[in-house]
Amino acid sequence: xxxxxxxxxxxxxxxxxxxxxxxxxxxxxxxxxxxxxxxxxxxxxxxxxxxxxxxxxxxxxxxxxxxxxxxxxxxxxxxxxxxxxxxxxxxxxxxxxxxxxxxxxxxxxxxxxxxxxxxxxxxxxxxxxxxxxxxxxxxxxxxxxxxxxxxxxxxxxxxxxxxxxxxxxxxxxxxxxxxxxxxxxxxxxxxxxxxxxxxxxxxxxxxxxxxxxxxxxxxxxxxxxxxxxxxxxxxxxxxxxxxxxxxxxxxxxxxxxxxxxxxxxxxxxxxxxxxxxxxxxxxxxxxxxxxxxxxxxxxxxxxxxxxxxxxxxxxxxxxxxxxxxxxxxxxxxxxxxxxxxxxxxxxxxxxxxxxxxxxxxxxxxxxxxxxxxxxxxxxxxxxxxxxxxxxxxxxxxxxxxxxxxxxxxxxxxxx
Numbered sequence: 148x149x150x151x152x153x154x155x156x157x158x159x160x161x162x163x164x165x166x167x168x169x170x171x172x173x174x175x176x177x178x179x180x181x182x183x184x185x186x187x188x189x190x191x192x193x194x195x196x197x198x199x200x201x202x203x204x205x206x207x208x209x210x211x212x213x214x215x216x217x218x219x220x221x222x223x224x225x226x227x228x229x230x231x232x233x234x235x236x237x238x239x240x241x242x243x244x245x246x247x248x249x250x251x252x253x254x255x256x257x258x259x260x261x262x263x264x265x266x267x268x269x270x271x272x273x274x275x276x277x278x279x280x281x282x283x284x285x286x287x288x289x290x291x292x293x294x295x296x297x298x299x300x301x302x303x304x305x306x307x308x309x310x311x312x313x314x315x316x317x318x319x320x321x322x323x324x325x326x327x328x329x330x331x332x333x334x335x336x337x338x339x340x341x342x343x344x345x346x347x348x349x350x351x352x353x354x355x356x357x358x359x360x361x362x363x364x365x366x367x368x369x370x371x372x373x374x375x376x377x378x379x380x381x382x383x384x385x386x387x388x389x390x391x392x393x394x395x396x397x398x399x400x401x402x403x404x405x406x407x408x409x410x411x412x413x414x415x416x417x418x419x420x421x422x423x424x425x426x427x428x429x430x431x432x433x434x435x436x437x438x439x440x441x442x443x444x445x446x447x448x449x450x451x452x453x454x455x456x457x458x459x460x461x462x463x464x465x466x467x468x469x470x471x472x473x474x475x476x477x478x479x480x481x482x483x484x485x486x487x488x489x490x491x492x493x494x495x496x497x498x499x500x501x502x503x504x505x506x507x508x509x510x511x512x513x514x515x516x517x518x519x520x521x522x523x524x525x526x527x528x529x530x531x532x533x534x535x536x537x538x539x540x541x542x543x544x545x546x547x548x549x550x551x552x553x554x555x556x557x558x559x560x561x562x
Contacts, residue, residue: 234378
């Protein structure tokens, strides 16, 4: 099989993979969620197995504890979040009116310095964009709540995901070994190296970033509640969860928190306290949480993560959001692997022979007008030199002899 055939095969395999994801995207959510849970819990199962427990018993204990804790947290947090969310939506029109009243003098001061036609055009543009944003958000929410598969997806998450995660976690090592046996033997080492890098990237980002988001959500929620912000726990917890998308969560939470603070307190010291909570949270994340829990060798740039999440959501919905980070990690590792191989190859540091001869032996400072005649004269000198020399051995060729049609050449390939 030639290199072209191999490239064609792997491109077709990748295309078939994404086509199947698109085709079955409506039913894949519980399976992807179960695979994510099994991957997340596999190190713990390996530790229990190393202590003498059977894989089945370790998997049973871990899976049962995980879903019991998850149900307990949901029963504890969801009613609180639901009540705060309902109250926040009820108070939202009042917050908007209070913000408008607080900002009216400043807006009027700015409006007095702007031409009326410019102000009208800006106002119409803002109204149009706001209407489009509300329509887009409403369509997404409507698809999530009233879609034909919404109830099926919820029931499958509740009943199918635990079963899928149990069996995948129990057979995880067997599945990995079976896939390893299918690898092409001459590329198995490189594929294993890329797989280890992908695993380290996912472990560092998904597990580490999830812990960072949880701690940030608790910190923001408790901090905003202590400074007296209405619905502070809800705003802080949502800020922490959305922090999985770099910068997006903090910016959204900061805007909502400061807006509610201004509507509640006016422009006063309490707003400074709210801003201080967000700044302290960012300092804690950047200087302690992320370096300790995620590390600096993850290799996933924030812009790349944001693009992957938005692209996955646009293509496959919530399923695409779940698959975005693993796919982004895999693509990043493969791109770095290909770049490393390119830097080690002849394509990077070896020019074709005619260009190498000109680059090494020509006079680069000669005038442009005489460049053609100089190159012609150099060519005649080289031909005359080759014609007057005897056939050179390997040593002479290695020392810089010119190889012309096999004359003065070497049997050893040039590197």
